[in-house]
Amino acid sequence: xxxxxxxxxxxxxxxxxxxxxxxxxxxxxxxxxxxxxxxxxxxxxxxxxxxxxxxxxxxxxxxxxxxxxxxxxxxxxxxxxxxxxxxxxxxxxxxxxxxxxxxxxxxxxxxxxxxxxxxxxxxxxxxxxxxxxxxxxxxxxxxxxxxxxxxxxxxxxxxxxxxxxxxxxxxxxxxxxxxxxxxxxxxxxxxxxxxxxxxxxxxxxxxxxxxxxxxxxxxxxxxxxxxxxxxxxxxxxxxxxxxxxxxxxxxxxxxxxxxxxxxxxxxxxxxxxxxxxxxxxxxxxxxxxxxxxxxxxxxxxxxxxxxxxxxxxxxxxxxxxxxxxxxxxxxxxxxxxxxxxxxxxxxxxxxxxxxxxxxxxxxxxxxxxxxxxxxxxxxxxxxxxxxxxx
Amino acid sequence: xxxxxxxxxxxxxxxxxxxxxxxxxxxxxxxxxxxxxxxxxxxxxxxxxxxxxxxxxxxxxxxxxxxxxxxxxxxxxxxxxxxxxxxxxxxxxxxxxxxxxxxxxxxxxxxxxxxxxxxxxxxxxxxxxxxxxxxxxxxxxxxxxxxxxxxxxxxxxxxxxxxxxxxxxxxxxxxxxxxxxxxxxxxxxxxxxxxxxxxxxxxxxxxxxxxxxxxxxxxxxxxxxxxxxx
Ligand SMILES: Nc1nc2c(ncn2[C@@H]2O[C@H](COP(=O)(O)OP(=O)(O)OP(=O)(O)O)[C@@H](O)[C@H]2O)c(=O)[nH]1
Ligand SMILES: [Mg+2]
Numbered sequence: 001x002x003x004x005x006x007x008x009x010x011x012x013x014x015x016x017x018x019x020x021x022x023x024x025x026x027x028x029x030x031x032x033x034x035x036x037x038x039x040x041x042x043x044x045x046x047x048x049x050x051x052x053x054x055x056x057x058x059x060x061x062x063x064x065x066x067x068x069x070x071x072x073x074x075x076x077x078x079x080x081x082x083x084x085x086x087x088x089x090x091x092x093x094x095x096x097x098x099x100x101x102x103x104x105x106x107x108x109x110x111x112x113x114x115x116x117x118x119x120x121x122x123x124x125x126x127x128x129x130x131x132x133x134x135x136x137x138x139x140x141x142x143x144x145x146x147x148x149x150x151x152x153x154x155x156x157x158x159x160x161x162x163x164x165x166x167x168x169x170x171x172x173x174x175x176x177x178x179x180x181x182x183x184x185x186x187x188x189x190x191x192x193x194x195x196x197x198x199x200x201x202x203x204x205x206x207x208x209x210x211x212x213x214x215x216x217x218x219x220x221x222x223x224x225x226x227x228x229x230x231x232x233x234x235x236x237x238x239x240x241x242x243x244x245x246x247x248x249x250x251x252x253x254x255x256x257x258x259x260x261x262x263x264x265x266x267x268x269x270x271x272x273x274x275x276x277x278x279x280x281x282x283x284x285x286x287x288x289x290x291x292x293x294x295x296x297x298x299x300x301x302x303x304x305x306x307x308x309x310x311x312x313x314x315x316x317x318x319x320x321x322x323x324x325x326x327x328x329x330x331x332x333x334x335x336x337x338x339x340x341x342x343x344x345x346x347x348x349x350x351x352x353x354x355x356x357x358x359x360x361x362x363x364x365x366x367x368x369x370x371x372x373x374x375x376x377x378x379x380x381x382x383x384x385x386x387x388x389x390x
Numbered sequence: 391x392x393x394x395x396x397x398x399x400x401x402x403x404x405x406x407x408x409x410x411x412x413x414x415x416x417x418x419x420x421x422x423x424x425x426x427x428x429x430x431x432x433x434x435x436x437x438x439x440x441x442x443x444x445x446x447x448x449x450x451x452x453x454x455x456x457x458x459x460x461x462x463x464x465x466x467x468x469x470x471x472x473x474x475x476x477x478x479x480x481x482x483x484x485x486x487x488x489x490x491x492x493x494x495x496x497x498x499x500x501x502x503x504x505x506x507x508x509x510x511x512x513x514x515x516x517x518x519x520x521x522x523x524x525x526x527x528x529x530x531x532x533x534x535x536x537x538x539x540x541x542x543x544x545x546x547x548x549x550x551x552x553x554x555x556x557x558x559x560x561x562x563x564x565x566x567x568x569x570x571x572x573x574x575x576x577x578x579x580x581x582x583x584x585x586x587x588x589x590x591x592x593x594x595x596x597x598x599x600x601x602x603x604x605x606x607x608x609x610x611x612x613x614x615x616x617x618x619x620x
Contacts, residue, residue: 027499029546030506034499057500058493065482090496090534091478131499137539167499169542196554197509 002126002161005043006036007230007277008387009188012205012214019124021185021210022152022162024132029167031201032222033190034130035070037165039227041128042072045080050125052117054084056104056134060097063130071225080125084113086135107139107147115154124159127151132166132179141175148183185209218387221279232280232303232386237269238295238323239308240316241287244339245269247369248308249284252379256282264288268298275376278383285327289319292326299327304386306378308337308369311346317356333385335378336364342371391520393557395583396433397426397594399607399618404599409520409555412548412578413599416562417585421592423561424448425611426583427524428456430559432614435464439520440512442505444472446530449479450489460614468518470508472501474530496534498543505547509554523551527561528575537571541578548578594618 003016004023010016017023027033045051055063060083064074074081086104088095099113118127129135136144148164155162166179180187186208193200204217221231237245246269250256253271260266269284283302285295305327309320324330336358338349347355349364358364363381367374392406407413417423424447431441435457445453450473457464466488474492476483485491490504505523512518525531532540544560551558560579562572564586576582581598586606593606594616607618 029499029543030502030550032503032507034503057497059477059480061480062477062482062493069484087496091494131497133499134496137498137535167502169539170545171542192506194553197513197550198506199510199514 002044004040006039006228008218012216013208014211017161018210019159019161020156023186024164024166024179024184025188025190026180027165027167027190028192029169030198031190031192034165035222035228036190037128037163038067040126040163042067044126045077050080050121050123052082052084052127054086054114054129056086056131058130059087060085069224070227082117084117086110105138107143111147111150114151118154118158118160126161126163127155129164132164133169141171145178145183180206229277229279234302235280235282235304236299236302236327237282237284237306237308238327239287240319243287243308243310244369245284245287245308248337248375249282251369251372251375252282266291267294275379295326302332304333304382305329306335306337308339309352310340311338311352312340312343314347314355321356333382333389334362335382336362337378338364338366339369341366342368391555395430397616400596400604403604404596410552411580412551412558413581413583414560414562414579415583416564418564418587421585422611424526426616427526427559427561429614429616431522431524434522435468439522440468440518442470442508442521442523444501444525446474446495446527449473449476454488472504474501495531498535521554521556523556523558525560527563529563529566532567537574541574544578
């Protein structure tokens with residue numbers, strides 16, 4: 001398997017792209033989807049494998065800088081990071097790359113270079129196309145479609161994985177359908193949520209011929225440095241007064257602010273999490289009853305909920321459950337945090353489950369928010385639950 | 391949601407231009423098209439519009455300077471420039487608040503991404519509901535990519551202009567392209583601003599925005615104003 005390096009996508013693909021198979025990132029115009037191919041390239045190469053990057057619309061020197069912007073140092077990968085320069089010839093510039101396509105508008109020229117590069121690799125690797133659509137623009141639709149078939153067959157011979165960034169400009173219906181459905185073993189749609197303007201981005205699997213395709217759609221963001229992150233727009237943290245909600249939000253977040261007065265939250269906590277391929281915005285509610293109207297306001301459109309409880313304060317558990325009602329959290333993924341485990345008399349998660357009579361499908365996890373103990377485990381659990389929702 | 395060019399006599403004749411309109415500006419070299427397009431953007435900026443400018447001949451910093459030079463009071467954070475020049479000159483310039491770098495004029499995919507990101511930023515973050523997109527110029531883009539490619543690109547982005555109720559303005563050099571190119575591209579636009587060389591200098595008129603073309607006017611560019619005569 002060659003991993004794509006895209007968070008969640010490798011899980012969905014049961015590990016990645018099998019050797020000898022091909023994958024196309026099918027990108028809605030205007031969405032910064034080329035980063036998918038870049039990330040797959042860098043991930044492969046930094047794992048000690050070979051990667052060939054076919055540059056068709058950017059100067060190779062600029063390409064290295066583009067990788068750098070994400071914190072992906074291509075120099076460190078040495079000669080495992082190989083560029084086929086199908087750009088310089090277009091603007092009549094010199095090239096310092098080993099593989100140079102002298103006439104990028106001639107698909108045979110390109111094919112020859114790509115085949116040569118594939119042969120030269122010392123083991124299975126990945127061949128990533130910066131922009132298949134640019135090649136199609138230069139060489140023609142049917143010529144390019146034929147060439148893709150040839151490249152994919154050649155890759156099969158050498159056990160390389162083929163990865164194409166393809167921007168779905170309005171080519172002929174046939175061409176688009178071919179790319180989406182026929183020509184590659186798998187296709188990932190990289191789309192934009194648009195109304196007036198594009199304001200959100202997602203990916204999902206259209207096709208993967210080695211497995212049953214899960215019907216999943218994942219929001220993502222692109223961060224520099226970092227790359228593609230699965231994006232969860234809203235996670236809610238609620239619970240009784242003084243349970244440790246604000247502490248929990250800050251423990252999870254790379255940066256966070258709280259609107260507090262005299263140590264109690266009067267409006268909200270807002271934090272931003274960037275953790276292991278995930279990015280999320282997290283909102284903590286106040287706990288005191290007099291702020292319940294604010295709690296209601298804050299709780300719309302959450303994708304998952306943490307209920308934070310002070311494990312030493314069983315008297316407030318009912319209030320905790322009540323807050324799940326106020327926030328209308330039932331039906332959403334919920335993880336209960338058995339906080340303050342460091343204190344004398346803290347109840348265990350199982351004791352709390354009994355007292356709350358919570359069904360076993362709601363995880364209750366121990367934590368010490370002041371030390372960040374257990375908070376990331378809880379985050380991973382909730383994220384997994386959120387990603388399971390269709 | 392309506393727009394004006396900021397070219398007084400023409401505006402009077404044309405009346406308000408509806409949101410979602412795409413207009414071609416076509417004229418000979420040296421006729422001041424760069425200024426004209428900047429002026430159209432400028433008049434949007436002083437009316438609380440956002441301006442997204444794709445620059446294929448001037449580095450983004452020069453374009454930004456034009457605005458700063460003519461009026462220090464305009465909201466600079468409403469300007470977004472897609473610079474297709476600087477990186478082709480071999481400079482590894484990073485993006486800034488106002489300027490996003492495209493790899494080259496070949497990289498229509500990248501240009502499209504940057505335009506979309508500015509649109510999102512102005513609409514979502516700054517809550518600006520009127521945006522002007524100025525592409526200066528299609529002629530450079532056509533030097534690097536063939537007509538079908540450019541047509542596909544424009545097909546998508548004139549559509550986005552409609553969806554966003556924005557105003558799109560696209561510059562073309564007269565005399566640089568064959569008739570087929572011009573005829574093909576014209577299908578995508580709702581109207582044109584035409585410039586020609588007259589006896590006493592350049593003349594301007596609008597076509598397709600009124601039942602009949604407006605008369606030709608002699609004009610002169612004075613800072614951020616286009617003064618029409620005749
Ligand atoms: N010992 C211990 N103290 C904790 C822990 N988590 C939070 N605290 C303390 O509990 C107190 C309340 O924490 P906050 O995070 O402000 O609680 P909150 O739920 O946001 O409170 P309100 O907003 O007022 O409802 C603070 O003094 C924290 O330092 C923990 O795991 N162990
Ligand atoms: Mg609090």
